[in-house]
Amino acid sequence: MFAIVSSLVICAMIGGVFVSLSFNEGFGDLFAGDENDRENYVDPNEDIIAAQETIVAENPDDLEDLLLLANLLGNSNRLGDAIPHYERALEMSPADTNARVSFARALADGGMRADAELQFQRALQMEAESQQAHYYLAELYMAWEPVRLDDALVHYRRAVEIDPGTLIGERSQTQLDTLDGGTPAASPAPAGSTPAVATP
Numbered sequence: 001m002f003a004i005v006s007s008l009v010i011c012a013m014i015g016g017v018f019v020s021l022s023f024n025e026g027f028g029d030l031f032a033g034d035e036n037d038r039e040n041y042v043d044p045n046e047d048i049i050a051a052q053e054t055i056v057a058e059n060p061d062d063l064e065d066l067l068l069l070a071n072l073l074g075n076s077n078r079l080g081d082a083i084p085h086y087e088r089a090l091e092m093s094p095a096d097t098n099a100r101v102s103f104a105r106a107l108a109d110g111g112m113r114a115d116a117e118l119q120f121q122r123a124l125q126m127e128a129e130s131q132q133a134h135y136y137l138a139e140l141y142m143a144w145e146p147v148r149l150d151d152a153l154v155h156y157r158r159a160v161e162i163d164p165g166t167l168i169g170e171r172s173q174t175q176l177d178t179l180d181g182g183t184p185a186a187s188p189a190p191a192g193s194t195p196a197v198a199t200p
Contacts, residue, residue: 045076056085063092067099074106082106097127101136108140116140134159135168138175153180 043049052069059065066089073082086103093099104119120137123130138155141148156179159172 043076043078045072048072049076061092063089063096063099066092067102070106071102074102074109077110079106079110079112095126097123097130097133100126101130101132104133104140105136108136108143113140113144129162131159131162131166131168134162135172138172142175149179 049069049072052065052072056062056065056069066085070082070085070089073079073085083106086099086106089099090096090103100119100123104116104123107113107116107119117137117140120133120140123133124137127133134155138152138159141152141155153176156172156175160169160176163169164173
């Protein structure tokens, strides 16, 4: 049983990466195309989701299983189905920052920007040093219409300050290099100098 669940988790993560890339890296909408494409679309996570739904039904109080199901649904463009599972997970463990960040990311991917922002802010109220929350909130602000550049820069800088050596720290620094010349807030300005002002 453990081997089956482990392989499901690995498959889910792989599936989630591909779906996340399609939404976040500009590879196009999975549901773009004509009506026939949408009717014939088969969710690559369908079997995994069905298996995970069975596991959750048998173990309704297992937080990890519940979050895995919510993430699978969110990554499969089934946000409406995912939301109740995220909400239940947060009822079970309201101080779980990772669960809240996962919920916020799913909301952001589903275009629910204001709701996603609220969940990221709540995560940061609970854990101000959450590098993931800072980075993905910055990404949310970059996807805002119009772009909220100043807000994004604040959170990219904070993500770099927390740990520049992680993948998220490196991605945040790359964004800073692109957006404002790579002047993170953590670098002290020389005495008597004027701080640089970011330009859009």
